[in-house]
Amino acid sequence: MAKIAFKKPGNFIYPVPAVMVSLKDKSGKTNILTVAWTGTICSDPPMAYISVRKNRGSYPMLVESGEFVINLPDEKLVKALDYCGVRSITKVDKWKEMGLHEGTATVVSAPTIEEAPVSIECKVTQVLPLGTHDMFLAEVVAVQVDDQYIDEKDAFHMDQVGLVAYSHGDYMSLGEKLGSFGYSVRKKPLPKKKKKASDSKTAPQKKAVSKNPVGRSVKRSGDWKKTGSRKKGDK
Numbered sequence: 360m361a362k363i364a365f366k367k368p369g370n371f372i373y374p375v376p377a378v379m380v381s382l383k384d385k386s387g388k389t390n391i392l393t394v395a396w397t398g399t400i401c402s403d404p405p406m407a408y409i410s411v412r413k414n415r416g417s418y419p420m421l422v423e424s425g426e427f428v429i430n431l432p433d434e435k436l437v438k439a440l441d442y443c444g445v446r447s448i449t450k451v452d453k454w455k456e457m458g459l460h461e462g463t464a465t466v467v468s469a470p471t472i473e474e475a476p477v478s479i480e481c482k483v484t485q486v487l488p489l490g491t492h493d494m495f496l497a498e499v500v501a502v503q504v505d506d507q508y509i510d511e512k513d514a515f516h517m518d519q520v521g522l523v524a525y526s527h528g529d530y531m532s533l534g535e536k537l538g539s540f541g542y543s544v545r546k547k548p549l550p551k552k553k554k555k556a557s558d559s560k561t562a563p564q565k566k567a568v569s570k571n572p573v574g575r576s577v578k579r580s581g582d583w584k585k586t587g588s589r590k591k592g593d594k
């Protein structure tokens with residue numbers, strides 16, 4: 360493989376999520392800002408970050424409130440995702456322009472975006488000035504998901520949501536599933552042994568352990584929307 364080194368290094372980690380961050384200032388004014396510099400930074404406590412430039416209309420709102428909601432857009436929200444990243448609260452009401460509605464968060468006072476399938480409520484714990492962007496480190500205090508993606512066994516099907524990724528300036532849908540966490544080392548199930556005729560009379564009957572259809576363990580209490588769930592891929 361012949362590789363060419365760029366003269367000036369830059370950010371080249373792609374794809375990344377592009378998310379719609381909703382927030383509210385002390386006066387009650389709300390806004391949505393698109394953020395691609397975002398991600399998970401700790402499993403326990405669950406923590407996420409967003410990096411925001413000081414000149415964004417949302418910046419003082421974030422500093423003042425110390426709260427925000429990360430809304431994951433699906434394919435239907437891509438236009439709004441882009442719009443909220445190229446227009447400012449200083450000029451327009453993005454909720455109105457994009458026909459979006461404020462939802463109620465369970466813990467923070469910032470609104471969720473009703474139309475977003477996943478809303479992650481965050482409380483800022485630290486602000487790190489890095490250069491062009493300040494990094495807002497935050498604890499995830501609640502997660503809300505669209506219940507149409509939860510099956511009768513309480514498994515949440517993230518693969519059905521139609522999430523989008525951002526790659527080097529483009530919004531992309533996610534393609535085919537290529538594998539799942541740990542599949543490279545997972546042992547293949549042994550071929551089933553043929554039953555002997557005598558087995559059926561004497562062998563004790565074992566109750567089948569139900570496994571959710573995507574093979575993900577979804578440990579949930581009745582109140583899981585407030586606590587979230589840990590899955591196989593969590594690190």
Ligand SMILES: Cc1cc2nc3c(=O)[nH]c(=O)nc-3n(C[C@H](O)[C@H](O)[C@H](O)COP(=O)(O)O)c2cc1C
Pocket residue numbers: 377390391392393394395396397410411412414415416417418440441443444445446447448449492525
């Ligand atoms: C795909 C995309 C990703 C963006 N990512 C960021 C980001 O990570 N941090 C940031 O400060 N601005 C980012 N922006 C720019 C802001 O969303 C944009 O300046 C927005 O208009 C600010 O809105 P506001 O003034 O209402 O806060 C992004 C824009 C787009 C389109």
